[in-house]
Amino acid sequence: MNISYIDNIPDVELYHDLRTSVDWKVFSKEQSEKALKNSRFCIIAKDGEQTVAMGRAVGDGMYYTIVDVIVRPQYQGKKIGTSIVNRLMESIEDEMTDGCRTSIQLIAAHGKEGFYVKQGFKILPNEYSGPALRKVIYT
Numbered sequence: 001m002n003i004s005y006i007d008n009i010p011d012v013e014l015y016h017d018l019r020t021s022v023d024w025k026v027f028s029k030e031q032s033e034k035a036l037k038n039s040r041f042c043i044i045a046k047d048g049e050q051t052v053a054m055g056r057a058v059g060d061g062m063y064y065t066i067v068d069v070i071v072r073p074q075y076q077g078k079k080i081g082t083s084i085v086n087r088l089m090e091s092i093e094d095e096m097t098d099g100c101r102t103s104i105q106l107i108a109a110h111g112k113e114g115f116y117v118k119q120g121f122k123i124l125p126n127e128y129s130g131p132a133l134r135k136v137i138y139t
Contacts, residue, residue: 001047003080005087009042014051018070022109040064041091043084047075055084057092057104064092066106085119107134 012033016026038058045053055069066088071081089104096102108116113123125131
């Protein structure tokens with residue numbers, strides 16, 4: 001296994017294939033294309049020619065959300081997700097200038113909270129923040 005990491009946005013078919021590999025629902029093609037295009041940072045991991053993982057961040061310079069950290073099941077537990085999250089955070093930090101402050105959020109997949117705690121994220125609520133909230137809209 002020789003994993004390489006590339007700053008690149010996958011095409012929608014590959015994105016849907018990665019989501020399906022971890023039993024996540026797939027968004028419409030139009031939604032997915034728009035979301036991928038609006039990624040601020042996107043890292044893909046490849047084993048040879050095969051894309052085995054990805055992660056992306058969306059944000060405005062003050063607030064970022066890390067989303068779609070997906071590692072194909074046969075590649076999980078090999079620190080690939082850790083490398084992707086670290087690379088995304090490095091990309092965000094590289095944009096910061098002196099005196100800046102940024103906040104990075106995410107919603108962990110069920111049972112994956114511990115993975116993100118190891119990356120320095122804090123579970124909410126905590127002594128500084130109330131609970132995270134989310135609303136999903138269907139049409």
